[in-house]
């Protein structure tokens with residue numbers, strides 16, 4: 001029997017409890033005012049009528065920024081790429097043609113409670129609706145998490161579905177963020193999946209090592225190392241400035257613990273839409289032992305149009321990246337198109 005993983009001291013839960021939950025506090029901590037921010041943004045995309053998203057938008061998708069992530073922002077810089085990812089601008093209230101609530105076809109891919117299947121051999125589990133940060137461009141910001149299992153007992157029919165289908169070889173734990181489950185709950189879920197012989201890999205899609213590095217506990221590492229199935233950790237970092245201090249330590253710890261660690265990023269206007277930003281991100285990832293995996297074209301979710309980079313610009317950035325990085329350092333530039341049998345590499349020919 002594998003050794004039981006004891007939950008670590010709860011340090012990360014305290015860090016999460018202390019996260020910033022208001023745009024005003026965020027700006028105050030950075031020495032910025034709403035007016036400063038508004039005038040700084042004018043010219044790239046006008047903010048009207050006020051700088052921040054409406055109360056209704058914030059009720060549905062509140063501000064959430066852990067202290068660790070905040071500490072990596074540059075004080076006094078309204079264009080800071082980390083701040084841009086989490087500050088709820090009034091642009092989120094705008095509707096736009098082609099921007100919808102389920103841009104990636106999650107609901108049509110639902111096979112059972114919390115189970116999505118889009119591609120052969122793999123299923124994705126919506127393990128929780130919770131995240132440690134609220135990325136304003138989130139592709140699942142409108143996902144109906146309340147309809148999915150919440151307690152571990154509610155997973156039994158989904159686990160049975162996976163156990164009965166021998167064509168499934170990989171389970172992707174997603175959400176929300178699967179590392180929001182505490183070590184005990186995560187272990188219970190992983191052990192149930194690990195007992196299914198035809199599951200060869202368990203993949204963890206998580207942003208917590210980037211935004212809440214204290215989540216990378218001894219218990220978590222021991223759990224991953226103890227699995228029969230091959231664990232694969234896919235983190236989500238969009239900018240080299242994220243990969244500093246405690247985050248760099250946590251990511252390095254993961255990459256040196258004996259399992260593959262990959263990164264997926266989203267191409268975001270005003271955050272990382274330059275060759276320099278993308279090159280710096282790839283180089284920093286490689287320094288930390290993480291392989292750049294995907295650069296996603298933005299999923300066209302309602303309220304996120306201000307983040308979209310035209311595909312032609314993305315292609316040019318990607319072309320120039322191939323000139324300055326080794327092949328293994330260039331992420332695949334992809335878009336998710338609902339109903340297709342795999343992600344679509346760009347250009348889509």
Ligand code: SF4
Nearest residue numbers: 131134135138176207
């Ligand atoms: S971590 Fe992922 S799921 Fe969570 S808010 Fe950010 S993009 Fe959305």
